[in-house]
Amino acid sequence: MRPSKRDELVEKALLVFYRHGFHATGMDKLVAETGISKTSMYKHFPAKEDLILAALTLRDKQFRRWLFRRMEQLGSTPRGQLIAMFDGLKEWFAQEGFQGCMFMKAAAEYQKFSDPIHMKSADHKSILISYFSDIAQRAGAEDPDSLARRLLLLKEGAIVAAQLRITKNPAMDAKAAAKILLADALGQ
Amino acid sequence: MRPSKRDELVEKALLVFYRHGFHATGMDKLVAETGISKTSMYKHFPAKEDLILAALTLRDKQFRRWLFRRMEQLGSTPRGQLIAMFDGLKEWFAQEGFQGCMFMKAAAEYQKFSDPIHMKSADHKSILISYFSDIAQRAGAEDPDSLARRLLLLKEGAIVAAQLRITKNPAMDAKAAAKILLADALGQ
DNA sequence: CGTTATATTAACCGATCAGTACGCCATTCT
DNA sequence: AGAATGGCGTACTGATCGGTTAATATAACG
Numbered sequence: 001m002r003p004s005k006r007d008e009l010v011e012k013a014l015l016v017f018y019r020h021g022f023h024a025t026g027m028d029k030l031v032a033e034t035g036i037s038k039t040s041m042y043k044h045f046p047a048k049e050d051l052i053l054a055a056l057t058l059r060d061k062q063f064r065r066w067l068f069r070r071m072e073q074l075g076s077t078p079r080g081q082l083i084a085m086f087d088g089l090k091e092w093f094a095q096e097g098f099q100g101c102m103f104m105k106a107a108a109e110y111q112k113f114s115d116p117i118h119m120k121s122a123d124h125k126s127i128l129i130s131y132f133s134d135i136a137q138r139a140g141a142e143d144p145d146s147l148a149r150r151l152l153l154l155k156e157g158a159i160v161a162a163q164l165r166i167t168k169n170p171a172m173d174a175k176a177a178a179k180i181l182l183a184d185a186l187g188q
Numbered sequence: 189m190r191p192s193k194r195d196e197l198v199e200k201a202l203l204v205f206y207r208h209g210f211h212a213t214g215m216d217k218l219v220a221e222t223g224i225s226k227t228s229m230y231k232h233f234p235a236k237e238d239l240i241l242a243a244l245t246l247r248d249k250q251f252r253r254w255l256f257r258r259m260e261q262l263g264s265t266p267r268g269q270l271i272a273m274f275d276g277l278k279e280w281f282a283q284e285g286f287q288g289c290m291f292m293k294a295a296a297e298y299q300k301f302s303d304p305i306h307m308k309s310a311d312h313k314s315i316l317i318s319y320f321s322d323i324a325q326r327a328g329a330e331d332p333d334s335l336a337r338r339l340l341l342l343k344e345g346a347i348v349a350a351q352l353r354i355t356k357n358p359a360m361d362a363k364a365a366a367k368i369l370l371a372d373a374l375g376q
Numbered sequence: 377c378g379t380t381a382t383a384t385t386a387a388c389c390g391a392t393c394a395g396t397a398c399g400c401c402a403t404t405c406t
Numbered sequence: 407a408g409a410a411t412g413g414c415g416t417a418c419t420g421a422t423c424g425g426t427t428a429a430t431a432t433a434a435c436g
Contacts, residue, residue: 019299020299021211021296021297021299023209023211023212023297024211024297026392026393026394027393027394027395028392028393028394031415036414037413037414037415037416038395038396038414038415038416039396039397039413039414039415039416040413040414040415042394042395042396043413046395047394047395048394048395099299100295100296100299103352104292104296104348104352105296105297107288107351107352108209108288108292108293108297108351109209109211109212109293109296109297111207111209111287111288113353118352121352122352122353122354125349125352125354126354129354129355146361146364149349149355149358149361150361150362150364150365152345152349152354152355153341153342153345153346153349153358153361153362153365154341154342154345154365155345156344156345156348157340157341157342157343157344157345157346157348158341158345160292160344160345160348161313161337161340161341161344163295163296164291164292164295164306164309164310164313165301165310166310166313166314166317166340167317167337167340170337170341173334173338173341174338174341176334176338177338177341177342177365177369180368180369180372181365181368181369184368193383214422214423214424215423215424215425216422216424224383225383225384225385226385226425226426227383227384227385227427228382228383228384230424230425230426231382231383234425235424235425236424236425
C-alpha cells in the first residue's frame with residue numbers, strides 16, 4: 001500500500017518542524033520544502049496546529065517503536081534492557097541531524113498546560129514511564145514506578161545535555177548513573 | 189545613579205520572554221507589556237537578539253545567585269549542599285509562574301550551535317557543572333567531574349519533568365536518586 | 377531663558393504570518 | 407467531442423513580524 005499524500009505531508013513536516021522549530025516554520029516554508037501545495041495541506045489539516053499534532057503523533061510512534069526495539073535488541077534481561085536504553089540514546093545522539101527531543105521543544109514553544117500540543121508532549125513522556133515501570137517490575141524492583149521515574153530523569157537530562165553539548169558523552173554518564181540506581185533498586 | 193531604564197527594560201523583557209517564548213513575543217507586544225517605547229528599546233539594543241542575550245545574561249546571574257545561596261543555606265556540608273540543590277529545585281517548581289528552564293527553551297528555539305543564544309544557554313549549564321564539581325571535590329569525591337555531570341542530568345531531567353508535569357514530585361525523585369549516586373561516589 | 381540631549385508617539389517599511397479565493401488543467405463521465 | 411468534476415498552483419487577504427524614520431514632548435544644564 002503506497003503511502004498516502006497525507007502521510008507524506010506529515011512525514012516531511014515532521015522533519016522541518018524538528019529541524020527549524022514550530023513558530024519559526026511558516027506554512028510557506030513548508031510548501032517550499034515539501035513540494036505540496038498549500039491548498040492540499042489545508043484540505044487535510046484545517047489549521048497549522050492540527051498538522052503539528054499529527055507530526056507529534058507520528059514522532060511518538062516512530063520514537064517509541066525505535067527505542068523499545070533497540071532496548072530489546074541490546075538487552076537480554078529486563079535489567080539489561082533498562083541499561084541498554086542508554087546505549088540506544090548514545091546512538092541517537094550520534095546521528096547526524098540530532099536536535100534534541102521534539103516533545104521537549106514542542107512543550108517549550110507551547111507552554112500552556114491546556115494547549116493540545118503541550119498535552120500531547122506530556123503524554124509521550126508518560127507512556128515512556130509506564131513502559132519503564134513494566135520492565136522494572138519484571139526486573140524485580142520493589143518500587144518499579146519509582147525506579148522508572150528516576151530513569152526517566154536520567155534520560156531527559158541526557159537529552160538536554162546532548163542537545164546543548166555541555167558534556168562529551170551524556171548517554172554514558174547516564175548509563176553509569178543508571179547502573180548505580182538499578183543496583184540500589186534491585187538489591188545488586 | 190538612578191536605576192537605569194535599560195535594566196528595567198531587560199528585567200521586564202525577561203519575564204515576557206520566559207512566559208510566552210521568544211518567537212511568540214513580538215517587539216510590539218514587548219512595548220505594550222513594558223510601557224517602554226520601541227525607539228528606546230532599539231537605542232539600547234540594536235536587534236531583538238541583543239535584547240534576548242541581555243535577558244539571558246540577567247537570568248543566568250539571577251538564577252545562579254539564587255540557587256547557590258539556597259544550597260548554602262539548606263546544606264551545611266559539601267555533600268549536604270549538593271543534596272540541598274534538589275530541595276531548592278522543589279521550591280522553584282512550586283513557585284507560581286514556574287515555566288521550566290529559560291535556557292532550555294532558548295536552546296530549543298535557537299537550535300544552531302553557532303547561534304549566540306544557543307551558546308549562551310550552553311554556557312549557563314557549563315558554569316553549573318563547574319560549580320557542582322568544586323563542591324563534589326570538597327565533598328571528597330574521587331571523580332568530582334563525573335559526579336557533577338550525573339547530578340546535572342538529574343537536575344535537568346527534574347526540570348523537564350516539572351515543566352511537563354509528567355510526575356508528581358520530580359525534585360524529590362531526583363533527590364532520592366542523588367543520594368544514591370552520592371553514596372556511591374563518596375564511598376559511604 | 378535658550379540650547380541640547382533624551383524619550384516619546386505614531387506612522388511607516390518590506391517581509392512574512394496563517395489562512396482563503398480563484399482559475400488552470402487533467403481526468404472522467406456522457 | 408463536450409461538459410462536469412476535482413486536485414493543484416498562484417495570488418491574495420488582513421494581521422503581524424523586526425526594524426526605521428520623523429516630529430514632538432520632556433528634562434537637564436548653561
